[in-house]
Amino acid sequence: MSQTNITAAxxxxxxxxxxxxxxDKNIGYIAEYLTNIGIDMKEVRVVPDEEEEIVAAVNALRxxxxxxxxxxxxxxxxxxxxxxxxxxxxxxxxxxxxxxxxMMLQRLKPEDLNEARRRMARIPVGAEHVANPVSKVPGFRVxxxxxxxxxxxxxxxxxDDVAPRLTTGARMISETIDAMGVxxxxxxxxxxxxxxxxxxxxxxxxxxxxxxxxxxxxxxxSKDAESLQAAAAxxxxxxxxxxxxxxx
Amino acid sequence: MSQTNITAAxxxxxxxxxxxxxxDKNIGYIAEYLTNIGIDMKEVRVVPDEEEEIVAAVNALRxxxxxxxxxxxxxxxxxxxxxxxxxxxxxxxxxxxxxxxxMMLQRLKPEDLNEARRRMARIPVGAEHVANPVSKVPGFRVxxxxxxxxxxxxxxxxxDDVAPRLTTGARMISETIDAMGVxxxxxxxxxxxxxxxxxxxxxxxxxxxxxxxxxxxxxxxSKDAESLQAAAAxxxxxxxxxxxxxxx
Numbered sequence: 489m490s491q492t493n494i495t496a497a498x499x500x501x502x503x504x505x506x507x508x509x510x511x512d513k514n515i516g517y518i519a520e521y522l523t524n525i526g527i528d529m530k531e532v533r534v535v536p537d538e539e540e541e542i543v544a545a546v547n548a549l550r551x552x553x554x555x556x557x558x559x560x561x562x563x564x565x566x567x568x569x570x571x572x573x574x575x576x577x578x579x580x581x582x583x584x585x586x587x588x589x590x591m592m593l594q595r596l597k598p599e600d601l602n603e604a605r606r607r608m609a610r611i612p613v614g615a616e617h618v619a620n621p622v623s624k625v626p627g628f629r630v631x632x633x634x635x636x637x638x639x640x641x642x643x644x645x646x647x648d649d650v651a652p653r654l655t656t657g658a659r660m661i662s663e664t665i666d667a668m669g670v671x672x673x674x675x676x677x678x679x680x681x682x683x684x685x686x687x688x689x690x691x692x693x694x695x696x697x698x699x700x701x702x703x704x705x706x707x708x709x710s711k712d713a714e715s716l717q718a719a720a721a722x723x724x725x726x727x728x729x730x731x732x733x734x735x736x
Numbered sequence: 737m738s739q740t741n742i743t744a745a746x747x748x749x750x751x752x753x754x755x756x757x758x759x760d761k762n763i764g765y766i767a768e769y770l771t772n773i774g775i776d777m778k779e780v781r782v783v784p785d786e787e788e789e790i791v792a793a794v795n796a797l798r799x800x801x802x803x804x805x806x807x808x809x810x811x812x813x814x815x816x817x818x819x820x821x822x823x824x825x826x827x828x829x830x831x832x833x834x835x836x837x838x839m840m841l842q843r844l845k846p847e848d849l850n851e852a853r854r855r856m857a858r859i860p861v862g863a864e865h866v867a868n869p870v871s872k873v874p875g876f877r878v879x880x881x882x883x884x885x886x887x888x889x890x891x892x893x894x895x896d897d898v899a900p901r902l903t904t905g906a907r908m909i910s911e912t913i914d915a916m917g918v919x920x921x922x923x924x925x926x927x928x929x930x931x932x933x934x935x936x937x938x939x940x941x942x943x944x945x946x947x948x949x950x951x952x953x954x955x956x957x958s959k960d961a962e963s964l965q966a967a968a969a970x971x972x973x974x975x976x977x978x979x980x981x982x983x984x
Contacts, residue, residue, distance in 0.1 A: 503940055506777045507908065508768025509955060510942065515763075515782070520756025529754045531789075534763070534780035537940070541779075564921045565941040566928035596921075604924030622945060639945045660755065673812045673844075676852030680814035692751055692785070693813040694758065697870060697887045707757060 494527045494657035497549040500534040501542055501560040501570055502638060513640045514559045521647055526656035527555065537561060542573035550577070550633050555654065560638030562627060564604040571610055574633055580612040587617070591624050619649040629653075658711040663720045667693075667704035670730050678726040679706065686719040688712055740905035742775045745797040748782040749790055749808040749818055750886060761888045762807045769895055774904035775803065785809060790821035798825070798881050803902065808886030810875060812852040819858055822881055828860040835865070839872045867897040877901075906959040911968045915941075915952035918978050926974040927954065934967040936960055 498518055504510040512534070519529050530553055535541040542561075550556040561570030575582045588609035592601060611617075611628045618627035618634060620642055627636045627646045636646040667675065672693055683691045689710040695702045706723055710716040746766055752758040763780055770777050778801055783789040790809075798804040809818030823830045836857035840849060859865075859876045866875035866882060868890055875884045875894045884894040915923065920941055931939045937958040943950045954971055958964040 500780075503938060503957075504942055504955065505763070506767055506780070507771050507910070507957070508764055508766075508777075509910070509912075511764035512760075515753070516756055516759035518756075519754055523755050529756075530784060532748075532754070532780070532782035536778060563941065563943060564924040566924065566931050567940050600921070602921065602925060604928070605921035607924075608921075623950070639943055641945050662755070662757070664757075673850065673853035673856075674848070676812040676814070676855075677850060680852070683814050690751060692815050693811065694752055695811060695887055697889050702871070707752065709751075709755070 492657035494555075494655055495530045495553040496522055496527050496555040496557060497531040497533070497553045498529060499542070499545050499549060499556060499558045500532065500638075501537065501558055502534070503536045503567070505534050505560075506536055514638070514643055517640065517644065518557060518559075518647065521651070523660055525651055525654070526659040527654065528657070528660065537567045537569060539569055539573045539576065542570065543577045546574055546577035546633065550631070554632060556633045558633065558635050559643055562608065562625075562635060562637055564608050568607070570635055571607075571612070571628075574630065574635055575612040578612060578631060578633070580614065580630065582610040582612055584609050585611050588625060591626075595624055618646045621645050621649075660709050660711055661713060661716055662707055662709040663716060665706045665708065665720060665723050665727070667706055668727055668731060670704070670727055671702060672704055674730055675706075675726060678730070679723065682719060682722045682726065686715060686722070688715045689719040691719065691723070742803075742903055742905035743778045743801040744770055744775050744803040744805060745779040745781070745801045746777060747790070747793050747797060747804060747806045748780065748886075749785065749806055750782070751784045751815070753782050753808075754784055762886070762891055765888065765892065766805060766807075766895065769899070771908055773899055773902070774907040775902065776905070776908065785815045785817060787817055787821050787824065790818065791825045794822055794825035794881065798879070802880060804881045806881065806883050807891055810856065810873075810883060810885055812856050816855070818883055819855075819860070819876075822878065822883055823860040826860060826879060826881070828862065828878065830858040830860055832857050833859050836873060839874070843872055866894045869893050869897075908957055908959055909961060909964055910955055910957040911964060913954045913956065913968060913971050913975070915954055916975055916979060918952070918975055919950060920952055922978055923954075923974060926978070927971065930967060930970045930974065934963060934970070936963045937967040939967065939971070 561568045608625045612630045615628040615630035620626045622642045636643045692707045695704045708720045753760050809816045856873045860878045863876040863878035868874045870890045884891045940955045943952045956968045
């Protein structure tokens with residue numbers, strides 16, 4: 489069983505998420521994407537467009553996890569302060585990258601390359617580009633921090649670009665078991681016992697509520713296929729016993 | 737202009753959100769709800785079902801904001817450790833609340849009230865109930881921490897129950913202005929100048945990408961209606977001038 493754990497945090501930057509005006513679509517997408525490539529997302533934070541808040545969160549998260557991904561705040565307007573804040577957190581200077589200016593000039597007339605747009609060409613010293621095939625201006629990676637756009641289609645393209653260059657670990661595999669109508673409270677004790685007996689496996693119980701009743705699913709997760717199968721079998725056996733007892 | 741700022745943070749508790757298995761639907765809902773009642777959500781964190789992580793986040797957030805809301809982890813299974821973690825963070829004991837046991841007995845046969853289900857009746861000393869009309873077992877509020885379910889329909893009902901008992905501040909009002917096809921880079925400088933000239937107003941620019949092009953919206957927010965109108969008028973005037981110049 490591989491013990492390689494590669495971890496990540498996600499920092500979502502934007503007043504619009506905190507006000508509820510924009511409903512975030514990136515957290516769930518990035519979570520699932522990273523799980524699928526063997527990176528464990530361990531924490532998410534959402535902070536406003538305020539330099540002090542962004543700097544504090546970047547420093548808390550980049551030191552704790554293998555990677556820190558950020559979304560949002562890399563456009564040309566005054567509220568786009570992610571590049572400045574990340575550079576400040578890392579103690580790095582920003583410079584105007586001529587390669588980005590050249591990319592912009594492929595789409596813009598030279599007279600439209602104003603000061604605001606030039607801000608988007610500023611990246612920290614030592615940063616590499618994260619390509620943006622959608623609207624060209626790239627995100628960047630510097631040290632273990634990966635700075636991406638907030639617009640979902642652009643973020644997704646950037647993630648596709650950077651992912652092959654990341655170190656990945658053993659992939660978390662999972663099995664979802666339908667609780668077949670057994671209420672959580674009826675299997676909770678048995679499930680707790682199974683969780684204790686299978687320490688390499690993470691077991692969760694997830695109720696959904698609809699049509700006036702709960703419909704529960706039990707999810708068994710592990711990085712080791714054999715451990716996963718053993719725990720999943722124990723869960724199914726327990727549910728079968730409870731159902732048989734109910735029928736008796 | 738009212739200066740009352742009532743703030744909140746949201747702590748989403750659950751491995752399933754971090755793995756991407758479950759896509760969170762609560763952050764956006766709570767953000768919009770709190771904005772509408774005059775509470776400013778300033779931060780969101782998502783942490784796994786691990787006591788140490790929950791305790792650390794609860795303590796960081798409850799001290800910093802007027803209110804801390806949590807979602808998730810209040811069911812009967814072994815991975816439901818929110819009540820224990822919140823009590824630990826606050827240095828309080830949990831006790832089994834007979835009123836909750838009585839509510840549960842309205843829906844359960846006494847022989848089905850097992851140890852796992854009894855766990856859901858444990859709340860910290862001094863906590864008050866947050867009613868759950870959907871599946872009865874309540875959430876709770878203790879000090880400035882409000883503990884709610886993760887299932888969206890139940891969380892929403894709990895928020896409706898607790899909201900009238902919260903202190904609220906001046907409501908943030910906003911106006912959304914369509915950028916009428918003007919690219920962000922063309923209005924960024926002007927918008928930055930307007931933001932500087934209207935310090936009581938928060939101005940954001942939000943690109944959406946679709947059908948191969950950006951469609952931008954400018955959102956002007958303030959707690960003061962006159963300040964809001966003045967800034968919004970300035971934004972509209974700026975956009976009109978840019979469009980006129982383009983047409984010239």
